[in-house]
Amino acid sequence: MVSKEVMRNFCDKLIDAGVVRKKSLNGWCHVINDIWNDLTSSNDNNFLKRASTLGKIIYMPSDWDYKDTPIETTYVTLKHEAEHLKFFKRFGLVFGVIIYLFLPFPVIFAYGRYRVERNAVLEELLAIDDLGLDYAGCMDDYVRALSGRAYFYAWPFKSLTRRWLSKNFRLRKEARVSL
Numbered sequence: 001m002v003s004k005e006v007m008r009n010f011c012d013k014l015i016d017a018g019v020v021r022k023k024s025l026n027g028w029c030h031v032i033n034d035i036w037n038d039l040t041s042s043n044d045n046n047f048l049k050r051a052s053t054l055g056k057i058i059y060m061p062s063d064w065d066y067k068d069t070p071i072e073t074t075y076v077t078l079k080h081e082a083e084h085l086k087f088f089k090r091f092g093l094v095f096g097v098i099i100y101l102f103l104p105f106p107v108i109f110a111y112g113r114y115r116v117e118r119n120a121v122l123e124e125l126l127a128i129d130d131l132g133l134d135y136a137g138c139m140d141d142y143v144r145a146l147s148g149r150a151y152f153y154a155w156p157f158k159s160l161t162r163r164w165l166s167k168n169f170r171l172r173k174e175a176r177v178s179l
Helices: 004-016 027-038 069-100 111-130 135-146 158-179
Strands: 020-022 053-055 057-060
Touching: 004 069, 027 053, 053 069, 057 069, 057 135, 069 111, 111 158, 135 158
Parallel strands: 020 057
Antiparallel strands: 053 057
8 A cells, every 4th residue: 555655745746847737727728628518518517627638737627726635536646647648758749639539530449549548547546556445446437438428438348448457457566566
């Protein structure tokens, strides 16, 4: 189980580096939210309510406050989003957005988005496990999310997603233990 000090150091490092910002302070986040609402036929402002990463910045929901949020919640969220930072560092902003949104299709078989998100979900599940919580109980929610509206219907194959997450979770966990 990871200590609060380790969690706080991880979070502080990202926050102190200026990587974490609030969505309410960024005009692009509002534009993306409006487009998201149009694409998904909703008006729930769901995009503004979730953490997101674009390029070198992690954008947190407008009501998020580091001091008032349990460190465990922030740690799990930032572990997921830090995986996106690695993705954008590898591919850059322009190619990263193209891969995420359009490779090979924007909906149903959006393998680029699916692949980016499944890696981030794996990090999130490992963080949940680090806290001593039931990662397996969360896995079905993530599998549904990857094939649902939350990720704009990225991937329809739930059993393949579950299998990939289970296998890679086990492999990463074994690699950690052997260190």
